[in-house]
Amino acid sequence: MASKDKARKGKIDTKIKDRPAIIHSYKLRIRWALGISAVLILLFLAFFDRFLFPIAYPKLGEPAPQTIRAPYDFYFDEKAAFEKATKEEMENFIPIFIQDQRSQRDLIERVKSLIEATKQIQSDKSLSERRKLERLKQVFSLKRTTEGIRKLLKYGQLEELGEILISEVITPIVSKGIITDKDLLSKEELRIRSPDSDDTGFKKVPAREIYTLSQAKGLFRNRMEKLLFNLDPEITDLLTSTIQQYISPNLRYSEENAKEMKKLSEKTSNRLVFYRRGDILLRSGSPVSRVDIFRLEACNKQKVLPYWVSALGTFLPLLILTFLFIIYLSHFHTYTFSYTQNYVFIFLTLLILIVIAKIITLFTSFSGYILPVSMVGILITSIMNRRIALITTLLAALYITYLTNFQLALFVFYVISGTLGIWVGMRAHKRGNLFLYSLLLGVGNVVVFLCCQAMGDTFDYKANKIILFQGSAEAFFNGVLAWFMILLITPFFEKVFGMASTYRLLELSDLNGPLLKKLQEKAPGTYYHSIEVGNLAAAAADAIGANSLLVRVAGYYHDIGKMIRPNYFVENLGGGENPHNSLSLAMSSHILRSHVKEGIEIAKEYTLPQRIIDLIFQHHGTSVMGFFYHKARDNGLEEVLSEDFFRYDGPKPVSVEAGLLLIADAVEAASRSLKNPTYIKTEEMVKEVVKEKFADGQFDECQITGKEINKVINTLTNSLMSYSHLRIEYPKAAEKVKATNANAGVREEVKQAL
Structure with a gap:
């Protein structure tokens, strides 16, 4: 029984020992899974529309x-x-x-005059x-004189006859259109336009x-014979033969046909055009x-090549670059990316x-210069x-260059625009400023x-002024779109990941906040x-272009762990007895060391951003x-401790x-021990602190x-000297009385002399 318990205890101890390695392996798998997922999603977004939205031929003229x-690169013989x-347009040309x-x-x-004249003759x-x-x-x-004339003279319903002739016989025929030559009807359709309509009124x-x-x-x-079947045939024949002579063509061949045919013949091109993947074929x-x-x-x-071959061909290079990106973050930003959530955030x-880029390219006709990589x-x-x-x-x-096309100019634009975005992120610390910087x-x-x-030697600036104007407008709107997306998604990352954006830091810098x-x-x-x-840290950050707002807020909160045992820290003693005098060196060092961990616990309790917690930790x-180390050495405990x-x-x-926070903390503490500080003394003190930290390797990783x-x-x-400037020393009350008496004696002596 004892052997079983011992074996079980040994397994538990082994698991406890292996737990850090298991956690590290778990985090490593998450990192690679994130990288692979990013590449797979990129490839899916690059190719899915070719399966779900294949190229459909739109209707001609609509x-x-x-x-x-273009889903891939191809040549087009223009x-x-x-x-x-x-040739086809000539064959299918519809005459006007x-x-x-x-x-x-x-x-x-x-026709009306004919009927009216007949009525007048009848009634005369x-x-x-x-x-x-x-x-x-x-x-x-x-x-x-024909028989039809005699019968028409006696016909008593001439007015009704005239209305029928115009509305039922003549108008339906003439309104359709009458043309002179049958050869002009060789086309299946005609375009008809009245003289008073505009050029598009066909x-x-x-x-x-x-x-x-x-x-x-x-x-x-x-139509005369069918509609007027009850009319005397002699009258019908008379009216038909007479009105037929009045009928004439009412459609004439337009001169515009020659102009349009000439325009068609002038449409030509001698180019062999190369379209890259992502280029617009039809707007x-x-x-x-x-x-x-x-x-x-x-x-x-x-x-x-099938799409899956293209996807497979690009999968490996993109995956390698993504893995190199992860390795870089893991090795050169070790502590920051020891948290899996930071990888998720990236x-x-x-x-x-x-996703934004795919939506814009799929559902709009904007070029790639509007895609907000600077975001x-x-x-x-x-x-x-x-x-x-x-x-x-x-x-x-x-x-994004892969998602659109592999143009070098576009990649250069994205890199420089993204770099300008970094500059904006460093400078814009308020919402209003962010918009102006955008x-x-x-x-x-x-x-x-x-x-x-x-960069393109063959670009014709004079012939492509519209392209230049449109591209410039898209490039400018790129900055505004980046600003809008930052305002939209920043609160999400703050809530979900506890990130510290500029706006969150401004809230925490309020000295009336509950924790401060x-x-x-x-x-x-x-x-x-x-x-x-x-x-101090913010001033130093401003001097070298670091994030002064972040380091200022971190400075405010870096020692919040001292609230647990405030009297064990010298700045809170107020001239009272030092409690460390009654403690062992080991216990004193433990109390000082614990304020960091306790500060982190308090920071998490008050949901401070992870970046602030990181700076408290470091x-x-x-x-x-x-x-305490020098005290141990003075007491001969150097070998033990x-x-x-x-x-x-x-x-x-x-x-x-x-690193700036570490220096500012040490310098501020050391400055309190300076007596009669001068610029030279202060500068020597700051140099000594920095030199000591540098020699101790504290800046090796920052x-x-x-x-x-x-x-x-x-x-x-300079900052310390401005804090410790000298003030005018006012005389004390006793000295004022003594001086007053002395002045009175002098005045009395003067009176006696006079």
């Missing part, structure tokens, strides 16, 4: 229902396409005819019947509905021409950008730091766009020490507690901001340069 982009399109409304009105007026009682026949014969232009009419002159006259006779809403159809056909015909930012630079700089933002921007530029970013994007266009008020109440000395540390690095025993647990600062350290030393020296 507006394109959507923007169509010369052959224009020749073929011109002008409808002569006056001819139709004249015909109706002549002054004329004899013989005279009436003569007059009616003249009206109908007949040489002899009406397409099937050729079968248009009559030649002989067809119109024949149809007129047929949404633009009329579809035959050349557009031929362009889409050429695209489909030149498809050689790749989620990239995913949001990729990545702004967001990651404001939440992490500029070094991480730079390498992430490079990966984002590569991703406008400057837009202006910078326009300049970069124009430079990218200048609590610090002031419980540990007032620590509170004022923290405020000064924050100010603000001492692995520095030695000098006072080594220097490492008195070190803080760390880690060492892994960012410039953490990538702060020697040039930056010199600027920090000068800035801290």
